[in-house]
Amino acid sequence: xxxxxxxxxxxxxxxxxxxxxxxxxxxxxxxxxxxxxxxxxxxxxxxxxxxxxxxxxxxxxxxxxxxxxxxxxxxxxxxxxxxxxxxxxxxxxxxxxxxxxxxxxxxxxxxxxxxxxxxxxxxxxxxxxxxxxxxxxxxxxxxxxxxxxxxxxxxxxxxxxxxxxxxxxxxxxxxxxxxxxxxxxxxxxxxxxxxxxxxxxxxxxxxxxxxxxxxxxxxxxxxxxxxxxxxxxxxxxxxxxxxxxxxxxxxxxxxxxxxxxxxxxxxxxxxxxxxxxxx
Amino acid sequence: xxxxxxxxxxxxxxxxxxxxxxxxxxxxxxxxxxxxxxxxxxxxxxxxxxxxxxxxxxxxxxxxxxxxxxxxxxxxxxxxxxxxxxxxxxxxxxxxxxxxxxxxxxxxxxxxxxxxxxxxxxxxxxxxxxxxxxxxxxxxxxxxxxxxxxxxxxxxxxxxxxxxxxxxxxxxxxxxxxxxxxxxxxxxxxxxxxxxxxxxxxxxxxxxxxxxxxxxxxxxxxxxxxxxxxxxxxxxxxxxxxxxxxxxxxxxxxxxxxxxxxxxxxxxxxxxxxxxxxx
Numbered sequence: 293x294x295x296x297x298x299x300x301x302x303x304x305x306x307x308x309x310x311x312x313x314x315x316x317x318x319x320x321x322x323x324x325x326x327x328x329x330x331x332x333x334x335x336x337x338x339x340x341x342x343x344x345x346x347x348x349x350x351x352x353x354x355x356x357x358x359x360x361x362x363x364x365x366x367x368x369x370x371x372x373x374x375x376x377x378x379x380x381x382x383x384x385x386x387x388x389x390x391x392x393x394x395x396x397x398x399x400x401x402x403x404x405x406x407x408x409x410x411x412x413x414x415x416x417x418x419x420x421x422x423x424x425x426x427x428x429x430x431x432x433x434x435x436x437x438x439x440x441x442x443x444x445x446x447x448x449x450x451x452x453x454x455x456x457x458x459x460x461x462x463x464x465x466x467x468x469x470x471x472x473x474x475x476x477x478x479x480x481x482x483x484x485x486x487x488x489x490x491x492x493x494x495x496x497x498x499x500x501x502x503x504x505x506x507x508x509x510x511x512x513x514x515x516x517x518x519x520x521x522x523x524x525x526x527x528x529x530x531x532x533x534x535x536x537x538x539x540x541x542x543x544x545x546x547x548x549x550x551x552x553x554x555x556x557x558x559x560x561x562x563x564x565x566x567x568x569x570x571x
Numbered sequence: 572x573x574x575x576x577x578x579x580x581x582x583x584x585x586x587x588x589x590x591x592x593x594x595x596x597x598x599x600x601x602x603x604x605x606x607x608x609x610x611x612x613x614x615x616x617x618x619x620x621x622x623x624x625x626x627x628x629x630x631x632x633x634x635x636x637x638x639x640x641x642x643x644x645x646x647x648x649x650x651x652x653x654x655x656x657x658x659x660x661x662x663x664x665x666x667x668x669x670x671x672x673x674x675x676x677x678x679x680x681x682x683x684x685x686x687x688x689x690x691x692x693x694x695x696x697x698x699x700x701x702x703x704x705x706x707x708x709x710x711x712x713x714x715x716x717x718x719x720x721x722x723x724x725x726x727x728x729x730x731x732x733x734x735x736x737x738x739x740x741x742x743x744x745x746x747x748x749x750x751x752x753x754x755x756x757x758x759x760x761x762x763x764x765x766x767x768x769x770x771x772x773x774x775x776x777x778x779x780x781x782x783x784x785x786x787x788x789x790x791x792x793x794x795x796x797x798x799x800x801x802x803x804x805x806x807x808x809x810x811x812x813x814x815x816x817x818x819x820x821x822x823x824x825x826x827x828x829x830x831x832x833x834x835x836x837x838x839x840x841x842x843x844x845x846x847x848x849x850x
Contacts, residue, residue, distance in 0.1 A: 356804040359638045405687040408704050423704035425687050472804075504800065505784075505791035512784035520812075521783065521802045525635040525751075533799075 296485045299377055299569070301325055305477075306337045306346035312430035312452035314381065315350045318475035321379050322350070322571070332427075334363055338371045341480055348376070354474045355383070358406070360522050360536055364476075365494060368565055375492055375566030376485070377477040385411050385466045386450050388433055388458040393442040395461045400424055402432035403447035411447055414465040433458060474570070484543055484567045490519070491539045491548070492565035495555070496532070504535070507555065514551055516541050534561075543567040575764045578656055578848070580604060584756075585616045585625035591709035591731035593660065594629045597754035600658050601629070601850070611706075613642055617650045620759055627655070633753045634662070637685070639801050639815055643755075644773060647844055654771055654845030655764070656756040664690050664726050664745045667712055667737040672721040674740045679703055681711035682726035690726055693744040712737060753849070763822055763846045769798070770818045770827070771844035774834070775811070783814070786834065793830055795820050813840075822846040 302325040307315040310330050319326040329346055331337045337349040353375075354360050385407055389398065400422040401415075407429055408415065415423060426432035426446075433452035436444055445461055446452065453460050497503040511518055520538035541548045556562045581604040586594040589609050598605040608625055610616045616628040632654075633639050664686055668677065679701040680694075686708055687694065694702060705711035705725075712731035715723055724740055725731065732739050776782040790797055799817035820827045835841045 357641060359641075359801075359803060362636060362638075405684040405704075408684040425684075425702035425704060500796065502791040502794070504797055505787045508784045508787050512781040515781070517779065518783055521800065521814075522638075523800045524638060535800075 296483055299485050299487075303327065303348055304329065304346045306331050306340035306349045308332070308334055308337050308351060309428040310430045310434065312433055312449060312455040313428055314383075314449055314473065315352070315475060316430075317449060317451055318352075318379055318381055319350045321381065322377055322475075322477050334361075335367060338367050338373065338478070341373065341478060342371060347479065349373075349478045351476055351478060352473050353378070353476045354520075355406075356470065356472045357468065358409070360524060362524055365524075365534070365536060368494070368563060372563070373478045373480055374482040374564075375476045375568050376479045376483040377568050378474055378490070378570040379477075380472045380474050380570065383410055383466050383468075383471040383473055384450065384464055385429075385447050386453065386460050387414075387445050387462040387465055388436065388448055388453050388456070389445040389461045390436060390440055390442055391457075391459055393445065393459060393461060395445075397443055398445045398461065400444045401447055402426050402435055402444065404429045404432065407447045410467055410471060411465050413467050414462075430455070476568075482564075482566065485569060487569045488567040489540060489542055490570055491541045491543065491552075491567045492520075493537050493539075493552070493555070494563045494565060495535050495537070495559045496526075496561040497535065497559060499532075507535075507559070510551055510555060511537075511539060514547055516548070516551075541567070575762055578764050578766075582606065582627055583608065583625045585610050585619035585628045587611070587613055587616050587630060588707045589709045589713065591712055591728060591734040592707055593662075593728055593752065594631070594754060595709075596728065596730055597658055597660055598629045600660065601656055601754075601756050613640075614646060617646050617652060617757070620652065620757060621650060626758065628652075628757045630755055630757060631752050632657070632755045633799075634685075635749065635751045636747065637688070639803060641803055644803075644813070644815060647773070647842060651842070652757045652759055653761040653843075654755045654847050655758045655762040656847050657753055657769070657849040658756075659751045659753050659849065662689055662745050662747075662750040662752055663729065663743055664708075665729050665732065665739050666693075666724050666741040666744055667715065667727055667732050667735075668724040668740045669715060669719055669721055670736075670738055672724060672738060672740060674724075676722055677724045677740065679723045680726055681705050681714055681723065683708045683711065686726045689746055689750060690744050692746050693741075709734070755847075761843075761845065764848060766848045767846045768819060768821055769849055770820045770822065770831075770846045771799075772816050772818075772831070772834075773842045773844060774814050774816070774838045775805075775840040776814065776838055778811075786814075786838070789830055789834060790816075790818060793826055795827070795830075820846070 716735035
């Protein structure tokens with residue numbers, strides 16, 4: 293299904309988490325008018341799309357510091373869905389409290405465990421603040437809001453301040469000013485829009501000298517630039533590897549689609565994840 | 572300094588954390604009789620070795636689920652130290668409480684944020700248990716021990732039960748039975764023991780089609796097997812990549828040392844991390 297013209301401005305979209313989650317911001321960047329439903333886990337986002345509760349799903353696929361989100365790649369293996377769009381969002385964390393709360397009086401912060409890792413420097417500066425883990429950052433913000441307490445705060449997105457009526461006690465408490473997360477938009481069907489210029493695939497290789505070389509030679513011979521190559525031990529296996537590739541390529545080029553077909557036949561496991569535009 | 576015979580059985584070793592840390596178990600697997608000093612952060616382990624407070628340092632370099640520990644790779648760039656030994660340790664987490672505590676009465680668990688990620692299934696089964704973050708798992712165990720309370724517990728190593736006089740409330744609460752962490756032993760000097768059969772390097776590549784291919788062709792032409800290839804955006808840069816390679820190779824083979832010299836001259840950035848045995 294190559295060559296669909298414009299990516300839709302509006303659609304029913306499933307996001308992981310609750311209102312105020314980072315995936316909500318991603319959805320609102322990808323679609324002008326998303327109609328968002330929320331699903332508790334990554335798997336539930338795939339399920340919502342599978343059951344037709346939503347046309348698209350929004351998920352994080354890679355963080356510039358923490359690397360690939362293995363769990364999402366693993367779900368592609370089960371569901372065989374496709375990436376139809378992507379967006380790179382800066383990771384920004386805000387310290388949010390109820391009206392009247394001040395940083396000086398905060399004894400405890402609630403947030404997701406990834407945010408703890410991403411705000412190490414801030415948390416080290418305030419060693420007396422106890423850190424409590426929530427299912428996600430938006431849940432943390434909701435909890436603080438409902439508590440009404442002035443001695444506890446949440447680490448969450450700026451959006452959560454508005455959604456949960458909280459005050460910003462400190463903005464941009466994330467460690468690196470260059471930390472980004474890539475979010476993808478998934479679909480049950482393979483939708484390839486006219487502006488698609490990136491291809492994602494995942495595959496395994498035989499464990500012998502040269503097997504990776506041969507795959508990369510395919511790309512080099514076709515003058516395709518690799519923008520990502522990551523090898524990750526397969527979860528549950530003992531250091532067998534899954535390779536994740538991103539290529540600057542268009543499926544509508546015959547040389548590219550031929551290459552994909554050829555690759556498929558030569559490696560033990562191959563999954564085409566989509567041809568899409570990253571905005 | 573190629574061809575040192577036996578890896579020492581005893582040495583002064585710096586580990587990150589405090590007594591009971593996972594790096595202590597790694598040190599005790601690598602050395603029959605390690606004389607361990609503890610350093611608070613990864614950087615402090617490098618510092619301890621740099622200042623001669625310890626001959627060797629023990630650090631995690633890669634987890635089979637979470638991938639490479641970018642922070643440790645980054646420290647190699649500053650310190651130019653070498654890997655002289657490695658060991659793969661299974662990730663095992665235990666729920667530890669004071670004497671008389673039972674799982675049923677636990678209202679709060681303390682642990683490191685990585686352990687939260689690694690015990691997701693267990694924590695989901697007990698949603699009423701509040702999770703509080705500690706600097707590391709051993710600190711969490713120490714805190715529980717000192718508190719004397721029966722309603723709070725730590726997620727930490729089995730070793731911590733003995734070190735901090737705690738009871739095992741539940742063993743092996745980690746998600747995957749195959750989750751491993753590779754620990755490395757670092758040294759200021761490049762020590763290559765006779766049994767060394769693995770080479771680690773890190774490098775950057777020019778951003779053009781074929782640049783990665785050319786590097787991998789080097790390896791394939793020399794019949795060297797790649798056991799790891801990971802690309803990671805460089806921290807603080809905007810999706811520029813650092814590549815981490817592990818090779819099955821011996822520096823004492825002239826073809827290998829020639830290859831290393833050649834590579835060094837062709838890529839923008841190159842760092843040889845060591846030739847060592849993984850036990």
